[in-house]
Amino acid sequence: MEEFERAVDVGMFSLLRPTVNFANKMTAGPGQTWGPRFITDCQLIYVVSGVATLTLGLEIISLHAGECVFYGANSPHKLVASETEPFTFMSIHFDWNTDSPNPSHPLHGIKNCFDTDLNTPNSIYKLNVDDQGEMIFPQHFLMPNMENLFAQIVREYRFEEPGYPLILRGLFIQLLTFIVRHELSGSYLIGEKRKIAPALEAVRKQPDINWSLTELADLCGYHPTYFSSIFKETIGYSPKQYLILERIRKAKQLLLEARKVEEVAIALGYTSIHYFCRNFKTITGLTPTEYKLQSLEL
Incomplete structure (x- = not known):
């Protein structure tokens, strides 16, 4: 319940106008420490190489190459680089939704706290992703193919070439979209959504099948009534509604390929x-x- 009370509703994903406030790449010294502290914007960290330990709220996370970690405003945290394995990482501070794309340096919003504050649950962030419904933005995940995109964002921030705030916004929207797609693909589903992952995957891969409630429930190993309840609560649609949405999403693709309506x-x-x-x-x-x-016509 306490974690739920600290949930932040970011809003509709397609309407977000994020702003990159700071972006950097660095190699930490042995045992270098950030915190315990909290920030007033949000932060994404991508590990290029080495090892570090992040204490985030009630969790202790070991970070390795190719992994990302996210935390939001006022979530107490402490990051400690390995003493023996040089820790190189890229960091992006950002706000989810602002009118101006111009960076607002996060230094003034960094506040030290106490080790005892690390016992406070961190905030979770919820997005509404169009037809996919509500999702929780992942806190710790593996995305080894994201290094180049992070590096582009760091470069734009460093060199401040004409129009760079807009470029930063565009690149960061691309990064967020890849993370959201990765999460929705089912690789790192969390909570209730993990329970219905087999059904989601089946409908996405084979929307042409007239899936019954019982068939989808069996894929997940649940009674149809319980399955229907957690499906609607998690996705925001009933299994039947979700199947229709997936069919129409696929139909739009096929129609643009000049396929006949009947076909x-x-x-x-x-x-x-x-x-x-x-x-x-x-x-x-x-x-x-x-x-x-x-x-x-378009």
Whole structure:
């Protein structure tokens, strides 16, 4: 309950206008320590090489190459570099949603605290990701292919070339999007969402199958009533609604490939063209034919 009370609702992901306040790459000295402290913006750390230990709220996290860690405002933390394995990392301070893309240096917002404050649960951050529903932004995750994107952000911040605040915002949106996609793919699902991961994956991979509630529940090993309850609570949609959303998402892709409406409906498991068109218009506001024509005009 205490963790829930410290949850921060960031809002709709597609509407965010994040600002990078600071970005840097450095190699720490043996045993170099940051904290215990808290910050007033948010921070992402990417480990290039070496080892460090992060105490974040009630958790102690060992950080290695290719791993990322995130913490938000007013979450007490302490980062300690290894004495024997040189710790090289990239760090980004940011705000989730601001009007101006211009960086606001975070130094004034860094406050020291006491070791006893590390017993305070850290804040969690929730996003609403369009048709995917609500998700918790991951705290500790592995993304070894993100080094180049972090490095681009560090470079833009350091050199301050004309227009760099907008470039920083664009690159950081790209970084956040990759993290969100990575989380939604199921590799590092947490909490209740991990329980329904097999069903989510099945629907995404095979939206053409007319999955029943019992079949999806069996994939996760739960009674249909319990499965339906946690599915709706976690995703924000019933399993049937989610299947329809995935079908229409796939339908839009197929329609843009110049596929015929009837052909798309059949490919996605619809036995009624009328029912497919009704679903499509309910979700998109357009009929499949209107969607195709509008795309061609643009």
